Each structure stands twice: as C-alpha cells, then as structure tokens.
Amino acid sequence: MITLKQHLLAHRHSLGMGRCSCGHPDDPERKTIAGVQDDHAAHVAATWREARIVRTVEDLDMLPAMTIIRYPVDFIDHSMVYERFVDSATGETGWFLGEEVVRILPASLPALVVWTPEDVA
Numbered sequence: 001m002i003t004l005k006q007h008l009l010a011h012r013h014s015l016g017m018g019r020c021s022c023g024h025p026d027d028p029e030r031k032t033i034a035g036v037q038d039d040h041a042a043h044v045a046a047t048w049r050e051a052r053i054v055r056t057v058e059d060l061d062m063l064p065a066m067t068i069i070r071y072p073v074d075f076i077d078h079s080m081v082y083e084r085f086v087d088s089a090t091g092e093t094g095w096f097l098g099e100e101v102v103r104i105l106p107a108s109l110p111a112l113v114v115w116t117p118e119d120v121a
C-alpha cells in the first residue's frame, strides 16, 4: 500500500514544467500561481483517494495487521470501519467490526484504506 510520503513524491509539481511529475498537466484555465497550486492540490487529493482503494479480496489479504478500512466505499452512507487482525499464534486473519470478526464480501468491494501501520514507518 502506497504511503502518503510516497504519493507526494510521485506527484511533485513544477511550475516551470507546467505539470505534475506523474505527467498530469496544469489546467490551462488557471492563470495564477495560487490557482495552479489549488488545481494541483485537487489532483493530488483525487489521486491519493484512488491510490488507497482496494478492489479485490487478494489485495485486502495483503494488508498488514491493524490496517483500518472503510467499506463499502460505493455506499459511503452505509459503510463501516474495519480493522485487520492477524493472529500470530494461529496465522488466522480477518477483520474486526468493533469486537466482532466479520467477512469482507468481494461483491461489496471496493474498500478505502484509511490507515496502515506503514503510514508511520
């Protein structure tokens, strides 16, 4: 899972180049530095959210213990927050909803990764 630091490094903006380091061009309608910066901030925010979306159970299974997700993302009004657990003694993995162990249903994906331990590494 990409961290915020990695994401920001992948989306550095250069006023001189007129685009983001990922290749996303500046909006030609933005005529001021503040306008360009605002547009770039919106681009980074949108790509950040997309980078934190998990679409498959296989990708969910790769997330480390203590990862927090919001799911299902497509029904945000009805989504809940889940925490990944990995039992080091048995190897059992799963998701806590509160204190309950629950299954994440593939048909209801994607999920949004809110936080992983990698974020503070």
Ligand SMILES: [Zn+2]
Binding pocket: 010, 011, 012, 020, 021, 022, 023, 024, 043, 047
């Ligand atoms: Zn970019």
